[in-house]
Amino acid sequence: MKIIEYLSTLDRRIVYLVLATAVMLPLVIPSVQKVRVMTPVAKLFNAVDTIPNDKILIVNIDYDPQTLPEMEPMGVAVLRHAFERRIKVAVLSLYVQPLGLAKKALDQVTEEFNQRANSVADSIIYGRDYVFLGWQPPPIVPLLGMGISISNVYTRDYYGYRTDSLPMMRRIKNFNDVGILVSLSGATAPLWWIAYSQTRFGVAVGAGVTAVSASEFYQYYQTGQFSGLMIGMKGAAEYEELVESRLQLRDRRRASEALGSLTAAHLTMIVFIIIGNVGFLIRRRRDRRSQ
Amino acid sequence: MKRRFPLLLVLIFGILGIVPYYIPHATYQNFDNAMRNDFLRILSAFAIILGLVSLMRVHQDKIKRKRENWQYSYVLIIGFVISGIIGLLGGVEGELFLPTKIAGIQFDIQTLYLNIIVPLGSTMFALLAFFMASAAYRAFRARSIESSLLLAASFVIMIGVLPLADRISTHLPSFAQWIMDIPNVAAKRGITFGIALGGIATSLKIILGIERSWLGGKE
Numbered sequence: 001m002k003i004i005e006y007l008s009t010l011d012r013r014i015v016y017l018v019l020a021t022a023v024m025l026p027l028v029i030p031s032v033q034k035v036r037v038m039t040p041v042a043k044l045f046n047a048v049d050t051i052p053n054d055k056i057l058i059v060n061i062d063y064d065p066q067t068l069p070e071m072e073p074m075g076v077a078v079l080r081h082a083f084e085r086r087i088k089v090a091v092l093s094l095y096v097q098p099l100g101l102a103k104k105a106l107d108q109v110t111e112e113f114n115q116r117a118n119s120v121a122d123s124i125i126y127g128r129d130y131v132f133l134g135w136q137p138p139p140i141v142p143l144l145g146m147g148i149s150i151s152n153v154y155t156r157d158y159y160g161y162r163t164d165s166l167p168m169m170r171r172i173k174n175f176n177d178v179g180i181l182v183s184l185s186g187a188t189a190p191l192w193w194i195a196y197s198q199t200r201f202g203v204a205v206g207a208g209v210t211a212v213s214a215s216e217f218y219q220y221y222q223t224g225q226f227s228g229l230m231i232g233m234k235g236a237a238e239y240e241e242l243v244e245s246r247l248q249l250r251d252r253r254r255a256s257e258a259l260g261s262l263t264a265a266h267l268t269m270i271v272f273i274i275i276g277n278v279g280f281l282i283r284r285r286r287d288r289r290s291q
Numbered sequence: 292m293k294r295r296f297p298l299l300l301v302l303i304f305g306i307l308g309i310v311p312y313y314i315p316h317a318t319y320q321n322f323d324n325a326m327r328n329d330f331l332r333i334l335s336a337f338a339i340i341l342g343l344v345s346l347m348r349v350h351q352d353k354i355k356r357k358r359e360n361w362q363y364s365y366v367l368i369i370g371f372v373i374s375g376i377i378g379l380l381g382g383v384e385g386e387l388f389l390p391t392k393i394a395g396i397q398f399d400i401q402t403l404y405l406n407i408i409v410p411l412g413s414t415m416f417a418l419l420a421f422f423m424a425s426a427a428y429r430a431f432r433a434r435s436i437e438s439s440l441l442l443a444a445s446f447v448i449m450i451g452v453l454p455l456a457d458r459i460s461t462h463l464p465s466f467a468q469w470i471m472d473i474p475n476v477a478a479k480r481g482i483t484f485g486i487a488l489g490g491i492a493t494s495l496k497i498i499l500g501i502e503r504s505w506l507g508g509k510e
Contacts, residue, residue, distance in 0.1 A: 012425045019424045033454040038468055065412025100404040138335045141327055148324050200312065211452070219476045219483060234452045259454050265420065266449045272428040273442070280432050 008279020015272060022268040026260030033237065033259035040221055041238040044182070044206045044228020045246075048081055051179030056088040056172055060183040060193065061102035062095060067186030067210050072105060073236035073255035074184050074208035077243050079109040083124050084247045087179070088168050092133040092142065092154070094189055099135050099158070106132060112251055126159075127166040134158035143192055147175045147201035175203040180227055184208040190217065194225045208235065233262050298500045305498030347371070374400065444470055 037045075051057055059078055063071035082089045091106055093099050110124045117123040124130065133154040136142050145153040150172060151164040163169050171177070181203055183190040190207035197203050204227045209217050211232025221229045230239055236255035243249050311323040350364035377391060378400045385391035385399035392398070433439040450456050451467020496502035 010428070012429075015425045015428055016421045019421055023420070035454050036457050036464055038464065065409040066416035068409060068413055100401055101409070103401065104405060136332070137339065138331065141332055141335075145324065145328050148320070152324075152328060214471065215475050215479055218471055219480045222472065222476050232452070237454075263453045263455055265424075266453055267455075269424050269427055270446060270449060272424060273431050273446075276428045276431065277433050277442070280434075 004275075004279055004282055007275045008282075010275075018272075019265065019268050022264040023261050026264050027258070030257035031260060032253050032256040033263070035234065035237045035241055035256065035259065037238045037241055040229035040231070041235050042228070042242070044208075044230060045081070045239060045242045047180050047204065047206055047227040048078065048087070048182065049085065049246075051085075051087050054171070055177055055179035056090055056168070057082050058178050058181040059089060059091045060181060060185070060189060061091060061093055061105065062098050062183065062185040062187070062189040063101060064095075064097045064186060065101070068101060069258070070210050070233050070236070071184050071186060071208065072101065073233070073253070073258075074230050074239060075102075075105040076109055076254070077236060077239040078182055078184075078208075079105060080112070080249055080251060081239075081243050081247065083109060083113050083129065084243075084249055086129070088172075089130040090133055090150075090169075090172075091130065093135050094139040094142065094192070096135050096137075103132065103158070106130070127161070128168055131163070131166055131168055132158040133163065139189075139192065140196065143196040144200065147197060147203070149174055175201040178203055180204040180206055182206040182208065184230075186210050186213070188213075188216070190226070191220065194220055198225060206230075211235075233258055294503075294506060297506060298503070302498055302500065305494070343371075374403065377403070444474075 048057060057078075059075065059082075061075055063075075079089065081087075091102050093102050110126075110130070113122075113124045126132075133150075134157055136153055142153050151169060154163045157163050157166065175181075175197065181193055181197070183193050183205060184207075186209070190205065190209060193203070193205045198205050205225065206228045207217055207221075207226050208230035209232075211234070214231040217226065217229060217231075220226050230236060233255050237253070237259055240253040240256050244253065307323070307326065311320060314320075347368065350367055352358075353361050353364045354368075377389065377398065380389035381387050381391040381399055382389075383400045385397070391402075431442060431445075433442050447463070447470060448467050450459065451464050451470075456463040456467070493502060497505065
């Protein structure tokens with residue numbers, strides 16, 4: 001009994017230390033964890049996979065450094081999928097902060113593909129296979145303006161080239177030429193694409209969001225407004241699993257590697273909650289008896 | 292006039308924002324597009340400048356009056372000036388005329404962002420896990436039937452999203468998904484309807500000038 005009482009009144013520094021150890025140990029020797037792919041992620045994968053040749057994929061990268069570890073694997077997995085399938089990609093951000101991270105993800109994936117390429121045809125080339133549209137404030141401008149003309153909203157891309165001069169963008173006018181828009185955000189950006197762009201122009205929207213905000217998004221997935229949904233590190237790992245199993249791409253899977261750490265963290269928290277509750281129930285019973 | 296003019300602006304632009312959803316005619320759609328694409332962008336550019344000037348004034352004032360934690364305002368102003376100079380004269384990736392690489396050390400905006408802002412931001416957010424663990428350990432108690440149900444559901448979700456869940460039972464991930472798909476959506480949809488209706492009512496009150504607290508000062 002004394003042990004239980006002691007455990008249920010642990011100093012918070014001990015809680016921190018145990019959690020830090022549990023989170024860090026699996027990261028020292030990362031190993032890929034196999035996951036079962038759930039329907040929301042499978043639907044998103046299929047929506048991207050079936051984009052017709054004459055349409056493009058728009059990836060809206062709107063995560064910031066705070067949510068980077070959870071969100072970046074999603075962006076990387078979606079870009080790998082699109083480039084492997086030779087789907088044309090346009091990347092943009094609604095805010096300025098995520099621009100650097102969007103570029104980081106793009107640079108990483110294009111480098112992976114170009115290192116393996118044997119010819120120009122195999123390579124992923126800027127302007128031909130993808131464009132980086134950058135950022136146009138305020139967000140309502142691209143959300144609604146792209147339904148009429150993408151190159152009018154983004155007259156110049158991130159690098160300063162005229163958007164309509166890029167080979168890929170010559171035949172792309174507006175949302176009618178977009179297969180699906182995948183919005184990756186630690187906040188509510190995916191909901192804006194639904195509220196403004198989908199409601200008015202009918203563009204298909206998929207989303208990747210943090211686990212902590214997931215409950216906000218399920219209702220829109222259930223109604224079919226989101227074509228698919230990736231939730232947190234697990235969602236990213238499921239998409240990585242599909243990219244590897246269906247496309248035979250064997251690049252580093254950061255989300256699948258992080259699942260070991262996630263498992264340890266969740267189990268540690270569950271154990272602490274159980275210990276806290278056992279101590280609480282013992283104390284409550286003792287108090288009732290003494291009364 | 293000082294109060295009527297902003298109210299008139301809100302009335303006009305509020306209605307202009309609603310109407311394009313109901314008038315699909317090309318003439319009106321083009322007008323709406325021009326308003327949003329040109330007018331709104333110009334306004335937004337001014338708002339950014341206004342925001343930056345205001346930020347500087349607030350922190351200058353804080354230093355002048357030696358308000359609480361005034362020393363940190365120096366960090367902000369110095370960071371603002373340095374990154375402003377590097378960004379404006381050196382470009383995001385050092386493509387402009389200011390050299391952003393000295394003795395092998397790169398300090399263009401993208402490098403500074405990836406090596407200072409990203410680790411700092413990630414570290415701050417990661418600390419949340421420790422506070423959450425500590426708070427859950429101390430406060431997440433099965434005091435009543437409702438809190439016991441919440442506790443049970445949270446355990447199912449926490450375990451259900453792990454790769455381990457499949458090894459415990461193949462039904463566990465599906466059950467976790469069901470909780471998110473059905474009871475969670477039912478509750479969330481009710482809340483969303485409430486928020487949406489409240490939002491519409493408040494927006495109409497602002498557009499029609501009934502709600503005026505945003506103007507500041509006395510009613």
